[in-house]
Amino acid sequence: MSLKSFFEPSSVAVIGASREPGKLGHEVFKNIIDAGYKGKIYPINPKAPDVLGVKCYPSIKDVPEEVELAVIIVPARFVPSVISDCGGKGVKAAVVISGGFGETGPAGAELERQLVEAARKAGIRVVGPNCQGVNSTSAGLCASWPLVKTKGPISVISQSGTVLAAIACWAEEEKVGVDKIVALGNKCDVDETELLDYFSNEPTTKVIALYIEGVRDGRKFFRVARAAAEKKPIVVLKSGKTAKGAKAVASHTRSLAGKDAIFDSVFKQVGIQRASSVEELYDFCKAFAGLPTPSGNNVAIITSSGGSGILALDASEELGMNVPDLPAEVRERLKEKLPPECILRNPLDLTGSATAQMYDETLNILNESGEIDAFVVIVGDPMPGISEVISKHVSRGRTIVPVMLGGGKAEAEEKTKLANAGIPLYSDPIRGVRALAACVRRAQWLASSNKFGNV
Amino acid sequence: MSLKSFFEPSSVAVIGASREPGKLGHEVFKNIIDAGYKGKIYPINPKAPDVLGVKCYPSIKDVPEEVELAVIIVPARFVPSVISDCGGKGVKAAVVISGGFGETGPAGAELERQLVEAARKAGIRVVGPNCQGVNSTSAGLCASWPLVKTKGPISVISQSGTVLAAIACWAEEEKVGVDKIVALGNKCDVDETELLDYFSNEPTTKVIALYIEGVRDGRKFFRVARAAAEKKPIVVLKSGKTAKGAKAVASHTRSLAGKDAIFDSVFKQVGIQRASSVEELYDFCKAFAGLPTPSGNNVAIITSSGGSGILALDASEELGMNVPDLPAEVRERLKEKLPPECILRNPLDLTGSATAQMYDETLNILNESGEIDAFVVIVGDPMPGISEVISKHVSRGRTIVPVMLGGGKAEAEEKTKLANAGIPLYSDPIRGVRALAACVRRAQWLASSNKFGNV
Numbered sequence: 001m002s003l004k005s006f007f008e009p010s011s012v013a014v015i016g017a018s019r020e021p022g023k024l025g026h027e028v029f030k031n032i033i034d035a036g037y038k039g040k041i042y043p044i045n046p047k048a049p050d051v052l053g054v055k056c057y058p059s060i061k062d063v064p065e066e067v068e069l070a071v072i073i074v075p076a077r078f079v080p081s082v083i084s085d086c087g088g089k090g091v092k093a094a095v096v097i098s099g100g101f102g103e104t105g106p107a108g109a110e111l112e113r114q115l116v117e118a119a120r121k122a123g124i125r126v127v128g129p130n131c132q133g134v135n136s137t138s139a140g141l142c143a144s145w146p147l148v149k150t151k152g153p154i155s156v157i158s159q160s161g162t163v164l165a166a167i168a169c170w171a172e173e174e175k176v177g178v179d180k181i182v183a184l185g186n187k188c189d190v191d192e193t194e195l196l197d198y199f200s201n202e203p204t205t206k207v208i209a210l211y212i213e214g215v216r217d218g219r220k221f222f223r224v225a226r227a228a229a230e231k232k233p234i235v236v237l238k239s240g241k242t243a244k245g246a247k248a249v250a251s252h253t254r255s256l257a258g259k260d261a262i263f264d265s266v267f268k269q270v271g272i273q274r275a276s277s278v279e280e281l282y283d284f285c286k287a288f289a290g291l292p293t294p295s296g297n298n299v300a301i302i303t304s305s306g307g308s309g310i311l312a313l314d315a316s317e318e319l320g321m322n323v324p325d326l327p328a329e330v331r332e333r334l335k336e337k338l339p340p341e342c343i344l345r346n347p348l349d350l351t352g353s354a355t356a357q358m359y360d361e362t363l364n365i366l367n368e369s370g371e372i373d374a375f376v377v378i379v380g381d382p383m384p385g386i387s388e389v390i391s392k393h394v395s396r397g398r399t400i401v402p403v404m405l406g407g408g409k410a411e412a413e414e415k416t417k418l419a420n421a422g423i424p425l426y427s428d429p430i431r432g433v434r435a436l437a438a439c440v441r442r443a444q445w446l447a448s449s450n451k452f453g454n455v
Numbered sequence: 456m457s458l459k460s461f462f463e464p465s466s467v468a469v470i471g472a473s474r475e476p477g478k479l480g481h482e483v484f485k486n487i488i489d490a491g492y493k494g495k496i497y498p499i500n501p502k503a504p505d506v507l508g509v510k511c512y513p514s515i516k517d518v519p520e521e522v523e524l525a526v527i528i529v530p531a532r533f534v535p536s537v538i539s540d541c542g543g544k545g546v547k548a549a550v551v552i553s554g555g556f557g558e559t560g561p562a563g564a565e566l567e568r569q570l571v572e573a574a575r576k577a578g579i580r581v582v583g584p585n586c587q588g589v590n591s592t593s594a595g596l597c598a599s600w601p602l603v604k605t606k607g608p609i610s611v612i613s614q615s616g617t618v619l620a621a622i623a624c625w626a627e628e629e630k631v632g633v634d635k636i637v638a639l640g641n642k643c644d645v646d647e648t649e650l651l652d653y654f655s656n657e658p659t660t661k662v663i664a665l666y667i668e669g670v671r672d673g674r675k676f677f678r679v680a681r682a683a684a685e686k687k688p689i690v691v692l693k694s695g696k697t698a699k700g701a702k703a704v705a706s707h708t709r710s711l712a713g714k715d716a717i718f719d720s721v722f723k724q725v726g727i728q729r730a731s732s733v734e735e736l737y738d739f740c741k742a743f744a745g746l747p748t749p750s751g752n753n754v755a756i757i758t759s760s761g762g763s764g765i766l767a768l769d770a771s772e773e774l775g776m777n778v779p780d781l782p783a784e785v786r787e788r789l790k791e792k793l794p795p796e797c798i799l800r801n802p803l804d805l806t807g808s809a810t811a812q813m814y815d816e817t818l819n820i821l822n823e824s825g826e827i828d829a830f831v832v833i834v835g836d837p838m839p840g841i842s843e844v845i846s847k848h849v850s851r852g853r854t855i856v857p858v859m860l861g862g863g864k865a866e867a868e869e870k871t872k873l874a875n876a877g878i879p880l881y882s883d884p885i886r887g888v889r890a891l892a893a894c895v896r897r898a899q900w901l902a903s904s905n906k907f908g909n910v
Binding site: 099100104132145146147148158159160161162163164165166169211213237239240241242243244245248249251252276277278279304305306307308309310311313314317318323340341343345347349351352378380381382405406407408409410427428429430431 | 554555559587600601602603613614615616617618619620621624666668692694695696697698699700703704706707731732733734759760761762763764765766768769772773778795796798800802804806807833835836837860861862863864865882883884885886
């Protein structure tokens with residue numbers, strides 16, 4: 001069965017919806033309403049006539065119509081029977097937020113077994129239990145917390161609700177937005193592999209972020225990932241790298257962290273980009289979402305800050321990109337257009353007298369030279385008009401990573417304009433270069449994968 | 456001569472002050488006024504009767520009194536004679552913001568030579584030329600840009616104006632604040648070594664940040680740094696790491712980047728903490744500024760987010776810290792105070808049902824155990840009251856790195872309260888752990904340095 005009912009249900013029952021602010025059953029119900037969900041919504045609570053003004057039913061069995069998705073936030077011991085009741089109402093998918101299952105010990109594991117059995121019998125697919133829910137922004141369905149509404153290109157699959165929420169919050173703050181996000185919890189049914197496959201075929205998803213501690217079936221996961229990576233970029237943050245980390249993973253989500261070196265090498269082989277922190281997971285996704293794929297690894301750095309340019313140069317070289325010298329004829333053309341204080345090397349230092357127009361001329365000339373595949377554009381001073389220049393060149397298919405820092409309050413306006421144009425922005429030259437390097441690595445993987453065929 | 460006249464002058468002349476918004480001579484003059492400088496201020500401009508309502512003089516020679524500091528923003532060719540004029544007015548220090556000197560070629564180098572000669576003759580110390588100025592927040596003297604006023608514990612010495620401004624802006628945004636910041640420019644006179652020595656003796660400076668591309672006199676720098684590091688933490692970001700980076704450094708500030716591996720090993724030897732990005736330079740400074748020095752490298756991770764806890768665990772182990780198992784009697788004591796769903800290991804997972812009070816109890820018990828030297832406290836959900844708990848324990852001398860993420864808008868209030876208490880905060884568990892590791896490395900260096908004597 002398709003996972004569509006989790007993300008585009010025509011109706012939702014929130015079982016355990018509560019009138020009491022601060023309780024999860026209240027927050028999740030409120031978030032679904034506040035996110036603007038357009039389908040039918042049924043709060044289920046035997047003790048309340050209504051929740052937030054929406055008519056409440058004592059049990060899902062009392063709902064007069066069929067229901068497609070159930071969001072369940074009742075104590076663990078009630079969940080198996082609630083799932084059975086859902087079956088009678090035509091429910092196709094259930095998000096079980098409640099904890100108290102396998103993660104707590106043998107008694108919880110038995111409850112989880114009963115949950116799975118009830119769901120199989122009723123033909124219901126399950127996300128969770130013990131998870132932070134699901135949010136599908138295109139459906140206005142925030143069955144999770146905190147409230148995040150901004151639609152965007154990133155879909156997230158996460159074994160940690162907090163990592164999930166952090167990515168979603170940052171994407172909301174920066175107006176990047178998310179498409180569909182899923183907290184896996186104990187993954188008693190739906191797992192990372194199935195979601196990866198589903199998101200790889202979702203037209204609204206441009207990039208897939210994963211936080212995993214292990215995978216259930218390594219072979220299957222990597223087979224699916226390989227096929228998914230041909231279609232769109234996949235970025236992973238994997239914990240359990242150290243011996244103690246692997247031990248903690250086993251206790252957190254009962255996953256086998258596996259040998260990290262093996263994961264690392266297979267990630268590379270199947271074209272998954274690995275991030276080293278939560279922020280980097282987000283940084284990479286942002287780059288993939290907003291930038292055209294570069295056609296090679298020749299990078300030009302254009303900067304108003306000499307020091308930042310050198311930091312970007314060091315990082316580019318260390319990450320295997322090439323920062324080539326500019327050919328004499330290109331330098332000649334630049335010399336005609338730029339003031340004499342500019343340093344016509346790579347990094348190209350427009351110095352403190354830089355203007356947006358100088359960036360524009362430089363991008364034109366370097367681009368026409370055909371020598372450069374991608375640009376790092378560092379703006380180290382207030383620079384009115386720079387966002388329009390960058391947007392124009394990105395819209396012409398050029399891969400440009402903009403970095404802005406040191407510009408004080410004057411920077412804010414240009415930042416907002418870039419965000420509105422859907423272009424990723426970084427506040428540290430090295431973070432920007434790392435994100436670009438991920439794009440270049442993917443481009444190289446795609447090229448070699450096409451060349452040698454899809455093994 | 457002491458460098459005090461740069462940071463606490465009783466009077467300032469801004470030579471090249473302009474009435475025209477957008478021009479540097481306007482922005483810098485305005486920033487000095489807006490920063491609340493209390494001494495006498497004299498705009499110098501032969502074409503204006505006043506600038507921003509302050510009486511203007513055609514030349515510094517026309518100022519009726521002596522002047523202590525001159526900030527110079529006139530075309531390079533005028534600077535040597537302006538410096539000579541300053542000498543006649545008792546000026547002790549000059550910040551030369553103007554570019555067009557050694558960085559532009561032989562003619563500029565000759566002008567720079569003349570500048571140095573004039574300054575020596577007049578007994579004037581010079582910062583710059585070709586620099587982004589100086590900001591001394593305690594004196595309300597923002598002779599730089601952008602405007603930054605928040606007083607704080609970090610002093611910054613930087614060969615890049617943008618790196619300087621970025622640190623200052625972030626410190627302002629997060630209410631951390633800066634003490635004294637200096638852009639070195641071409642460092643024709645005052646250099647990183649002299650400033651490092653000066654700041655190491657400044658009671659208002661708690662931590663010193665350096666961005667350097669090379670040093671003028673390696674032996675002297677490291678001798679001074681070693682002595683300074685005994686007094687307070689020093690964090691460095693050094694570029695020119697790669698061969699191309701080193702070449703770019705030579706062109707940017709005519710520094711010799713030197714062999715990076717040698718720098719790296721001497722940094723370690725003299726107790727300087729090396730950062731790998733501009734953000735990390737700031738992250739480390741923030742930790743040193745706000746946290747007591749840990750007494751060892753045994754770390755406890757307390758979290759409401761299992762996944763984030765494991766990420767922090769992996770990073771701690773990779774960075775050479777020890778995340779010890781909790782002794783049975785400590786687990787027993789925790790068991791009495793915490794709900795059964797908590798996972799009483801290290802990382803200690805308070806789970807999604809965590810409250811501020813649970814963090815408080817846990818910190819008390821772990822601290823009394825005497826097994827733990829430092830704490831990473833990860834808050835992965837909205838958590839009212841957590842900032843008070845953390846502040847209380849930090850004020851009792853405990854080294855706690857707080858990490859908050861995934862809490863949406865509810866997080867903002869707790870973040871503000873922590874900032875007001877002067878406690879550093881991180882939004883990514885791995886960034887937080889990296890900052891803590893820098894504190895631990897310093898503690899270990901101090902211990903071994905005391906043990907083996909100050910070589």
